[in-house]
Amino acid sequence: MANMSLEKVKMREQDPIVRARNFDEVTLGYSAEEAVEEATRCLGCKNSPCVSGCPVGVKIPNFIQKLVSGDFSGAIDTINETNALPAVCGRVCPQESQCESKCVRGIKGEPVAIGRLERFAADWARENRKSAQAVAAKSNGIKVAVVGGGPAGLTCAGDLVSMGYDVTLFEAFHVAGGVLVYGIPEFRLPKAIVRHEIETLERRGMKIVTNFIVGRTMTIDEMFADGFKAVFVGSGAGLPRFMGIPGESLSGVYSANEFLTRINLMGAYRSETDTPLKKVKKVAVVGGGNVAMDAARCALRVGAEKVYIVYRRGMDEMPARVEEIHHAEQEGVEFKLLHNPVEILADERGAVRGAVLAEMELGEPDESGRRSPVDSGRRTEIELDCVIMALGTSPNPLIASTTDSLSTNRRGCLEVDDDLMTSRPGVFAGGDTVTGAATVILAMGAGKRAAEAMDRYIKSL
Amino acid sequence: MFRIAEKKDLAEGLTLMRVEAPNVARRAAAGQFIIFRVDDEGERVPLTIADANREKGLITIIFQQVGASTMKLGALNVGDCIRDFAGPLGRASELDDFKRVCVIGGGCGCAIAYPQAKYLHSRGAEVDIIAGFRTKELVFFEDEMKAVSSNYYLMTDDGSAGEHGLVTNKLTELIESGRQYDAVIAIGPVPMMKFVCLATKPHGIKTIVSLNPIMVDGTGMCGACRVTVGGKTRFACVDGPDFDGHEVDFDELIRRNVIYREEEAAARDHVCNLRKEAEHLG
Ligand SMILES: Cc1cc2nc3c(=O)[nH]c(=O)nc-3n(C[C@H](O)[C@H](O)[C@H](O)COP(=O)(O)OP(=O)(O)OC[C@H]3O[C@@H](n4cnc5c(N)ncnc54)[C@H](O)[C@@H]3O)c2cc1C
Ligand code: SF4
Ligand code: FES
Numbered sequence: 001m002a003n004m005s006l007e008k009v010k011m012r013e014q015d016p017i018v019r020a021r022n023f024d025e026v027t028l029g030y031s032a033e034e035a036v037e038e039a040t041r042c043l044g045c046k047n048s049p050c051v052s053g054c055p056v057g058v059k060i061p062n063f064i065q066k067l068v069s070g071d072f073s074g075a076i077d078t079i080n081e082t083n084a085l086p087a088v089c090g091r092v093c094p095q096e097s098q099c100e101s102k103c104v105r106g107i108k109g110e111p112v113a114i115g116r117l118e119r120f121a122a123d124w125a126r127e128n129r130k131s132a133q134a135v136a137a138k139s140n141g142i143k144v145a146v147v148g149g150g151p152a153g154l155t156c157a158g159d160l161v162s163m164g165y166d167v168t169l170f171e172a173f174h175v176a177g178g179v180l181v182y183g184i185p186e187f188r189l190p191k192a193i194v195r196h197e198i199e200t201l202e203r204r205g206m207k208i209v210t211n212f213i214v215g216r217t218m219t220i221d222e223m224f225a226d227g228f229k230a231v232f233v234g235s236g237a238g239l240p241r242f243m244g245i246p247g248e249s250l251s252g253v254y255s256a257n258e259f260l261t262r263i264n265l266m267g268a269y270r271s272e273t274d275t276p277l278k279k280v281k282k283v284a285v286v287g288g289g290n291v292a293m294d295a296a297r298c299a300l301r302v303g304a305e306k307v308y309i310v311y312r313r314g315m316d317e318m319p320a321r322v323e324e325i326h327h328a329e330q331e332g333v334e335f336k337l338l339h340n341p342v343e344i345l346a347d348e349r350g351a352v353r354g355a356v357l358a359e360m361e362l363g364e365p366d367e368s369g370r371r372s373p374v375d376s377g378r379r380t381e382i383e384l385d386c387v388i389m390a391l392g393t394s395p396n397p398l399i400a401s402t403t404d405s406l407s408t409n410r411r412g413c414l415e416v417d418d419d420l421m422t423s424r425p426g427v428f429a430g431g432d433t434v435t436g437a438a439t440v441i442l443a444m445g446a447g448k449r450a451a452e453a454m455d456r457y458i459k460s461l
Numbered sequence: 462m463f464r465i466a467e468k469k470d471l472a473e474g475l476t477l478m479r480v481e482a483p484n485v486a487r488r489a490a491a492g493q494f495i496i497f498r499v500d501d502e503g504e505r506v507p508l509t510i511a512d513a514n515r516e517k518g519l520i521t522i523i524f525q526q527v528g529a530s531t532m533k534l535g536a537l538n539v540g541d542c543i544r545d546f547a548g549p550l551g552r553a554s555e556l557d558d559f560k561r562v563c564v565i566g567g568g569c570g571c572a573i574a575y576p577q578a579k580y581l582h583s584r585g586a587e588v589d590i591i592a593g594f595r596t597k598e599l600v601f602f603e604d605e606m607k608a609v610s611s612n613y614y615l616m617t618d619d620g621s622a623g624e625h626g627l628v629t630n631k632l633t634e635l636i637e638s639g640r641q642y643d644a645v646i647a648i649g650p651v652p653m654m655k656f657v658c659l660a661t662k663p664h665g666i667k668t669i670v671s672l673n674p675i676m677v678d679g680t681g682m683c684g685a686c687r688v689t690v691g692g693k694t695r696f697a698c699v700d701g702p703d704f705d706g707h708e709v710d711f712d713e714l715i716r717r718n719v720i721y722r723e724e725e726a727a728a729r730d731h732v733c734n735l736r737k738e739a740e741h742l743g
Contacts, residue, residue: 172547172678172680173678174498174505174544174545174547210545210547211484211545211546211547212484212547213547213548213550213680216488216548216549216550217484217485217487217488217547217548217549218484218487218488238680238681238682239681239682240682240683240684242684242687242694244694248694249687249689249694249713249717250716251716251717251719251720252720254684254685255683255684255685257682257683257684258677258683258684258685261677261678261682261683262677266504266505266677267502270502272502273502273503273504274502274503274504274529274530274533275504275505275677276504276721278720278721349716350713350716350717351720393682396680396681396682396699397681398680398681398699
């Protein structure tokens with residue numbers, strides 16, 4: 001008999017006041033008892049609507065049933081059949097708009113906490129199974145290259161290794177992980193978890209070459225000359241946008257990428273590291289997405305006294321996940337909705353001292369279907385010493401500009417066909433570099449599909 | 462890991478290293494740079510490639526030991542390894558059109574000016590070099606520079622070596638004496654580059670500067686390196702580091718380069734830190 005509670009088993013969290021000043025993980029995960037209790041809420045629906053909401057088709061009721069019967073090892077094996085990074089996905093996927101939005105239990109009450117259960121199974125395996133199941137796949141000796149070590153590249157590389165290819169992943173930074181290591185903060189996704197997932201892939205035979213900037217260190221054309229039979233490009237969408245308003249080059253104005261990279265990748269919040277970070281007191285983060293929430297919550301954790309989210313539309317239009325907005329509010333981030341900076345003000349030393357904000361009103365819906373903000377003409381001024389621009393990113397043009405006949409669209413994204421092959425035969429692409437900034441799981445789904453298509457392509461040569 | 466194959470002290474606090482980095486050496490060209498990280502806790506620091514040996518897979522870097530990272534790097538010896546060494550980054554200098562060039566190096570900037578002069582010289586261009594230093598003890602690369610130029614002018618601020626004066630004094634003197642240049646290439650402290658550009662502008666001489674703003678990734682993803690050129694925001698790490706000096710907003714660059722001045726002295730260092738000389742000149 002299923003557990004008919006209308007609510008998810010609560011997940012323990014660090015107290016908001018305490019956690020707003022540390023980088024430890026905010027949510028603490030389920031214990032085995034809690035996981036089994038939540039798992040019993042699943043009805044094991046025959047048509048499993050939840051699975052249709054999952055971009056990589058995790059067999060959700062199957063793994064949940066294994067949790068119910070206490071077979072945690074079987075649960076993680078079931079998840080791993082389709083998802084190579086479950087500890088990551090269980091933490092950062094927008095389940096509320098994916099699997100959980102389709103869950104039958106959600107019609108009356110809360111859906112099954114699929115994400116938390118996925119996280120539980122993955123964490124259990126990491127703690128209890130160690131490296132037992134990571135055996136190197138047998139190699140067929142055919143060389144393929146993967147560009148970029150984010151979720152798209154890692155997934156594609158992992159699947160290609162399983163198929164027997166000799167896979168080398170090239171990463172521009174000093175570590176692989178992409179946004180998982182430089183963007184998403186430690187308190188949402190501990191870096192040790194990402195490291196563990198990557199090490200597992202390496203033990204299975206994937207080679208990683210860091211400090212390698214494709215397009216500069218070597219071009220894609222040279223990779224083919226070097227014997228690679230196919231190349232997957234998962235280089236993400238790392239190029240930050242600025243507003244183009246006066247004062248944007250002042251000292252104290254950062255892109256969210258810079259602010260987050262200093263903190264997450266370079267560990268600037270730890271005293272042992274050399275990377276500097278300015279002490280900030282009053283911070284405005286401009287934007288309303290997940291990136292803006294992460295930047296705001298990081299600003300609190302590095303000691304800011306006041307952190308604003310400045311967003312030109314209203315709360316309902318915010319693209320960030322509900323959970324992230326909620327966590328940011330709990331921690332004391334103040335939302336200045338319907339405001340948009342028009343100028344950043346300088347002190348006598350050329351550092352930020354404040355900003356002029358335009359008050360906005362909501363007009364007609366625009367092409368995204370959201371009501372578009374219109375300048376009311378009214379202005380307010382706020383005092384600040386730091387402004388962080390979280391306005392979105394687009395793909396870095398480096399690869400497209402250094403590879404022969406690789407076409408891009410108006411937004412600089414690589415164009416691909418149904419098999420995720422670019423205009424250049426043998427070069428495939430997926431993730432943010434094709435879609436523009438999206439999600440971890442969509443990038444993983446693309447990496448997976450591309451691996452299958454690359455296999456077909458190479459066999460057809 | 463990247464092994465140090467050779468290490469030499471060039472002048473007080475100024476060190477040359479040849480590093481085994483075959484991936485970087487294969488495509489490195491004059492004007493490009495690398496980013497290194499000494500160890501796991503190190504910051505990412507850009508350094509211009511002073512020379513590259515493709516056959517041996519070696520990259521030469523020259524740096525002044527002033528901040529935490531360059532001091533840590535300078536503490537390593539032949540046989541030791543640098544944790545990370547990525548490149549070549551940035552665009553290669555576009556020098557092929559120039560037949561008569563004046564290359565100006567200020568202090569540690571001479572290390573960056575040298576490969577440019579060498580390249581131009583190897584292509585048969587006529588090269589004048591003006592090298593400026595604060596004082597005699599800091600002078601380096603005198604013979605190397607002479608070997609790749611028609612005329613080599615050494616200037617020191619205190620007159621302890623070469624002629625007494627600033628590089629801009631010499632440049633103005635040469636231009637006014639009728640010397641013709643297709644281009645002037647200026648590399649050094651930001652105020653020096655600014656004043657070189659002010660000196661060449663009235664004569665309409667194309668002036669190329671190599672900028673060294675604060676960087677993090679060096680691949681175009683953070684925007685820390687943004688500079689205003691011709692009224693537009695450009696990222697020095699991907700759009701540069703070379704720019705048309707007459708278009709650069711130097712005052713903004715000077716302000717941005719001192720962002721971390723108040724931070725821990727040890728951690729704010731960057732490229733060959735030219736700040737001391739900049740203060741002196743500016
Ligand atoms: C702050 C932040 C928070 C986010 N939060 C969430 C969230 O909660 N949930 C969610 O689902 N999504 C979130 N996202 C989005 C998600 O992280 C991305 O959609 C996803 O990481 C895209 O994966 P990718 O593999 O395409 O690219 P990336 O993760 O960007 O990886 C690309 C990799 O390629 C490397 N690279 C780039 N150019 C080159 C080159 N020329 N040569 C070699 N390597 C190169 C980069 O260094 C990088 O490592 C967030 C994004 C950010 C920035
Ligand atoms: S829809 Fe919900 S209840 Fe049904 S199988 Fe999926 S998770 Fe279980
Ligand atoms: S150093 Fe980050 S964009 Fe140039």
